[in-house]
Amino acid sequence: MIAKTTPQTIVLPFYGYAAVSLCVAMSLLCLSVQAFTGHYFHPHILAVTHSMALGWGTMMILGASYQLMPVITESDLFSETLAYVSFFAAAAGIPLLVYAFYVFDMGIPAQAGAILINVSVACYVINQVGSYTRSRHQNMHGLFMVAAACWLLLTTLVGLLLVFNFSNNVLSKDSLYYLSLHAHMGIAGWFLLMIVGVGTRLIPMFLLSKYESAHLLKIIYWFINASLIAFVILFLGQAPPDWYFVPITGLLTAILQFGYYCRRAYQERIRKTTDTPVKLSLLSIVMTFLPVLLLLSLLAAPGVSSGKLALFKAYGFVIFFGWITTLILGMTFKTLPFIIWNKRRYDAVVSDKKQGPGNLYSHKWFAAMALVYMTGFSVFLTGIFTEQISFLQTGSVLLLIASLLFNLNVAKLFMHQPVHT
Structure with a gap:
């Protein structure tokens, strides 16, 4: 059986939803700058974080992986129906959860949102495992x-317990502890x-x-999973802070090997010129080290101080706004143009070389x-x-402008029409 491409009606809604979510997250960030001068466990920070982690990062990756899994495994997607269910469940659940965090109402909205997100992720996991x-x-x-899909399900299940723990005490400690x-x-x-x-x-x-x-790749795979399992065991066993250097060292080793892999790929490349989206993606690989360094600084910092609270906030910000987002910003304009071009080329005979994937979006908008x-x-x-509020306000406005430019380019791709001969 020859593998076929995942239908655009499955993939594109995830990309579109993620793009809009990026604007929503940046808008919330602009409205929440004051919160970033206080404790990291602030309702507005939680809302921004989950909007970035779920609405932006996760939805974009879900859409991309529905396209990539059949390509990587040379097999059809296990179930198109489950893919549609995963989109609609997440699309409904994420706004409920983000709203609940923003107003800090852990009642029905938060619980319904968390349940819908878990339904979405469960469908996704079944699809990934079945396809593989x-x-x-x-x-x-x-x-x-x-493996990533399975860890995502474990993550959302723990998140579901944390949401219910706010009002029902289903766990032995408060939600902040977990x-x-x-x-x-x-x-x-x-x-x-x-x-x-x-x-x-x-x-x-x-x-x-x-x-x-x-x-x-096997070495990297086992280092990441072993380190993560060790972290879970240490956490549940309430181990002393110093013990966490073991899983962190394992993760750092895996990241170093990942960097080495990409460096070798870059050195042995045939294409000597590197376009801007790939450069941004390569920058994100370098930024992978920043969260680890911040985490080591957190473990080394004694007690609780304003400096340590700043490290906590910087740690989360670097992960979601730095490492993850820079990679997605770059990869979106390497994968999405091809997805659209690959479908449209069957709908028309293209008579112009400018109709290639790399020319379906504005490179000037991307560079800006x-x-x-x-x-x-x-x-x-x-x-x-x-x-300093002035830095936070200026930075948040610039990030919002960048998200608008991203959405303009995505809209340009979505509205592309091939030239018929």
């Missing part, structure tokens, strides 16, 4: 994606595993590099977006450490 297990080409990239467990299962288990698995496939492909190493975004990111991060 019945495929003809089970490789490490697909295994990374399956926040670290919930967050790091998602960051390392979902985002890191998925980014490594997909990145080690796409980056060499976009660079036209022949480099690949299944052995190195990248510049404005990285400037806004740097200014806002400075504001977190200095607690």
Whole structure:
């Protein structure tokens, strides 16, 4: 059986939803700058974080992985119906949860949102596992994606318990205590595993590099999973803080190996010129080290102080607004143009070379977006450490402008019409 491309009606809604969610998250950020001068467990910060983690990062990755899993495994998607259900459940659940956090109402809205998100993720996991297990080409990239999906489900299940714990005391301690467990299962288990698995496939492909190493991928895979399992065991066992250096060292080792993999792919590339989206994606790989360094600083910092609270906020900001977002901003304009072009080329005979995937979006808009975004990111991060409202306000406005430029370019792609002959 020849693998077929996932229908656009499955993939594009995820991309569109994620793009709009990015604008929503940046708008919430502009309205919440004052919250970033206080404690990190603030309703508005929680709303912004979940809007970025779920509405932006997760929805974009879900859409991309529905497209990529059949390509990577050379097999059809397990169930198109489950894919549609996963979209609609998440699309309904995420706004409910974000709204609940913003007004800090952990009643019906939060609980309904959390349940819908878990329904969505469960459908996604079944689809990923089903697609992988019945495929003809089970490789490490697909295994990374399956493992990441399973960690995502564990993350959302813990999140569901935390939501109900606010009003029903279903856990032995308060929800703030379990926040670290919930967050790091998602960051390392979902985002890191998925980014490594997909990145080690796409980056060499976009660079036209022949480099690949299944052995190195296995090492990275087991280092990440072993480190994450060790972290969960240490957390549940209430181990002393010093013990956490063990899983952090394991994650740092995996990230170093991931960086080495991408460096080898870059060195052995056939295409010597690198376009801006790939450059931004490569920058995100360098930024992968920043959260680890901040985490080590947090463990080394004694007691609770304003400086340590700033490190907590910077840690989350660098992860969601730096590492994850810079990668997605770059990869979107390497994957989405091809998805649209690949479908439209069957609908028309293209008579113009300018109709190729790389010419379906505005490179000037992309370059402007990248510049404005990285400037806004740097200014806002400075504001977190200095607690200067002027820096936070300026940075948030720049990030909002960048998100609008991103949406304009995505809209341009969505509205593209091929030239008929």
